Amino acid sequence: MFASFMTTAWVTATIVAVIAGVVGYFVVLRGSAFPAHAIPKGAFAGAAGASLLGVSTLAGLAVFSLLGALGIGALGRRGRNDVATALTLVMMLALGAAFLSRTSQYEPEIYSLLFGEILGVATSQILPVAAMGIACLAAVAVIYRPLLLSSVVPEVAEARGIRSRRIEITFLIIVALATAMTVPVVGALLMFSLMIGPPAAARSLTSRPALAMVLSVLIALATVWTAIAASYLYNWPVGFFVGALGALSYGVGRAWAAWRHARTRPATAPHPRPAAGSA
Amino acid sequence: MHQILAAVFGPGFFASAQVRAAAAIGAVVAVVSAVTGVFTVMRGQSFGGHALGDVSAAGGAGALLAGLSPVTGFVGLGIAGAAVMDLIGVQRLRGRDLATGVVLGAAIGLSALLLFLGTTSGSATGATQQIMFGSIFTVPAGTIWAVTILGAIAIAAITAVYRPLLLATVSPDLAAARGVRVRLTGLLFMLALAVSVGLSSLAIGAILSTALLIGPAAAALRLTRTVARAVVLACVIGVAATWLGILLAYDSYYWGSGQRGLPVSFCVVAVIFAAYLASGLPGARPARRGLAARPATAAGRGISPMTVAGKER
Numbered sequence: 001m002f003a004s005f006m007t008t009a010w011v012t013a014t015i016v017a018v019i020a021g022v023v024g025y026f027v028v029l030r031g032s033a034f035p036a037h038a039i040p041k042g043a044f045a046g047a048a049g050a051s052l053l054g055v056s057t058l059a060g061l062a063v064f065s066l067l068g069a070l071g072i073g074a075l076g077r078r079g080r081n082d083v084a085t086a087l088t089l090v091m092m093l094a095l096g097a098a099f100l101s102r103t104s105q106y107e108p109e110i111y112s113l114l115f116g117e118i119l120g121v122a123t124s125q126i127l128p129v130a131a132m133g134i135a136c137l138a139a140v141a142v143i144y145r146p147l148l149l150s151s152v153v154p155e156v157a158e159a160r161g162i163r164s165r166r167i168e169i170t171f172l173i174i175v176a177l178a179t180a181m182t183v184p185v186v187g188a189l190l191m192f193s194l195m196i197g198p199p200a201a202a203r204s205l206t207s208r209p210a211l212a213m214v215l216s217v218l219i220a221l222a223t224v225w226t227a228i229a230a231s232y233l234y235n236w237p238v239g240f241f242v243g244a245l246g247a248l249s250y251g252v253g254r255a256w257a258a259w260r261h262a263r264t265r266p267a268t269a270p271h272p273r274p275a276a277g278s279a
Numbered sequence: 280m281h282q283i284l285a286a287v288f289g290p291g292f293f294a295s296a297q298v299r300a301a302a303a304i305g306a307v308v309a310v311v312s313a314v315t316g317v318f319t320v321m322r323g324q325s326f327g328g329h330a331l332g333d334v335s336a337a338g339g340a341g342a343l344l345a346g347l348s349p350v351t352g353f354v355g356l357g358i359a360g361a362a363v364m365d366l367i368g369v370q371r372l373r374g375r376d377l378a379t380g381v382v383l384g385a386a387i388g389l390s391a392l393l394l395f396l397g398t399t400s401g402s403a404t405g406a407t408q409q410i411m412f413g414s415i416f417t418v419p420a421g422t423i424w425a426v427t428i429l430g431a432i433a434i435a436a437i438t439a440v441y442r443p444l445l446l447a448t449v450s451p452d453l454a455a456a457r458g459v460r461v462r463l464t465g466l467l468f469m470l471a472l473a474v475s476v477g478l479s480s481l482a483i484g485a486i487l488s489t490a491l492l493i494g495p496a497a498a499a500l501r502l503t504r505t506v507a508r509a510v511v512l513a514c515v516i517g518v519a520a521t522w523l524g525i526l527l528a529y530d531s532y533y534w535g536s537g538q539r540g541l542p543v544s545f546c547v548v549a550v551i552f553a554a555y556l557a558s559g560l561p562g563a564r565p566a567r568r569g570l571a572a573r574p575a576t577a578a579g580r581g582i583s584p585m586t587v588a589g590k591e592r
Contacts (some may be wrong), residue, residue: 090552097542240392
């Protein structure tokens with residue numbers, strides 16, 4: 001499990017988990033789960049386009065995830081972008097289907113781009129992933145305050161002169177960046193699971209932003225590491241374990257929050273649910 | 280005249296049994312999707328509508344593996360997913376977003392496993408692509424009856440709770456005060472949505488399923504101010520886009536020299552996307568903005584909860 005060919009997998013997975021934990025925290029806070037699903041999934045079409053044109057997969061992913069972020073930002077109206085997200089997503093996927101119909105060599109790659117091939121990451125991929133990861137974290141650090149404020153109390157942020165639309169687009173671009181670097185590693189669909197489950201669990205454990213972000217990263221790390229180990233041992237896809245553990249951590253977080261709620265306010269909830277107590 | 284027709288419709292367009300089957304099933308799915316879609320857009324549940332497509336696709340992969348009929352897998356897991364979303368999702372918008380995301384994440388993990396097991400057992404080559412993208416041209420003949428009957432059930436369920444559902448959509452508080460069971464109505468709608476989306480992703484693939492659910496409804500809601508008219512308009516836009524897309528895909532075989540057509544899902548989505556963009560043009564909108572697609576505060580923007588409530592009696 002710790003043989004030299006596995007080192008690359010462990011390192012990239014660790015980078016991916018840190019990014020997913022941090023960016024995912026804001027995804028959950030802002031209620032942007034749909035864009036966080038749509039951008040990676042739509043970016044997958046960019047990989048098909050890149051394969052058609054013969055350019056690098058990473059370039060195709062980067063271009064399409066940026067297009068997706070800008071499309072959602074441009075079509076969406078203030079504070080509401082679910083219709084815009086859905087239409088941007090289907091348009092990108094439709095382009096992907098058109099690209100796929102023009103090339104035949106691409107088919108085996110579909111599964112790994114959707115669901116990830118973490119055990120097949122090349123050593124040369126570590127550096128670009130790490131560089132884009134640092135760019136991502138730096139961008140979050142730069143807009144941390146206004147991003148947090150506009151996520152939690154958008155009205156106050158507006159009153160303070162923060163342009164929530166500009167913040168929204170910047171945040172979508174950060175998601176796009178995180179996507180482009182992680183899709184070849186964990187797959188378009190699993191990046192989403194990793195950006196939802198651990199941060200959601202962290203949020204139900206604490207309401208302090210900095211602590212929640214740290215917890216979110218830790219849970220994401222635990223999820224990815226366990227998933228790789230389990231995948232290595234049982235020879236099932238990494239994606240299954242990431243998805244299952246993500247949902248499980250959310251469930252445990254919710255149960256713990258319910259249990260704490262019941263304990264601190266015994267008068268209103270005299271019978272704590274047994275499920276909550278055992279968790 | 281004849282030459283124009285011959286140029287518009289590629290040789291053998293009307294004679295092709297494949298085209299006729301695709302046009303029929305496409306129209307049925309477009310109508311069912313348009314009716315559920317109008318409420319989906321108004322309730323701000325586009326994410327749920329899309330996610331249920333992926334959830335039901337996981338069911339499709341499972342059915343493939345277990346040797347069950349695809350309809351059972353798609354609709355069965357779709358309904359289960361909708362129920363879980365309702366169970367863990369609170370009524371707030373953000374909680375709903377998260378509940379949808381968690382269920383979707385788990386379903387994606389499940390389909391990763393099922394597709395992996397399916398492809399390694401060797402029984403399903405190309406299953407990933409088929410389930411992800413589907414094709415309206417490869418629908419088995421028997422599916423159209425299952426789609427029609429279950430689609431009719433979904434529409435009937437929505438029609439049965441039309442007034443309370445509308446009120447609960449536009450103003451949940453007022454609906455609750457009027458004695459509408461908001462939670463139950465919402466659950467019923469989610470189940471109808473699950474059936475509709477499960478069927479459409481089975482019949483025409485996940486991409487077209489979301490496109491036909493959201494696109495025509497969103498365009499129609501920007502063009503008209505009454506819900507009933509929006510439903511009719513969405514049906515018209517959906518069916519027209521589907522047929523136009525099929526025609527374009529068919530004709531594209533004769534464009535260029537490659538003899539390789541464009542996929543039908545691309546053509547239909549492109550038409551729907553164009554229709555949505557066109558509906559946002561300044562001249563296309565009614566004087567006041569169309570029906571708001573904002574569930575919580577739709578009241579102030581076109582449709583009045585009082586009129587809905589008044590008609591409810």
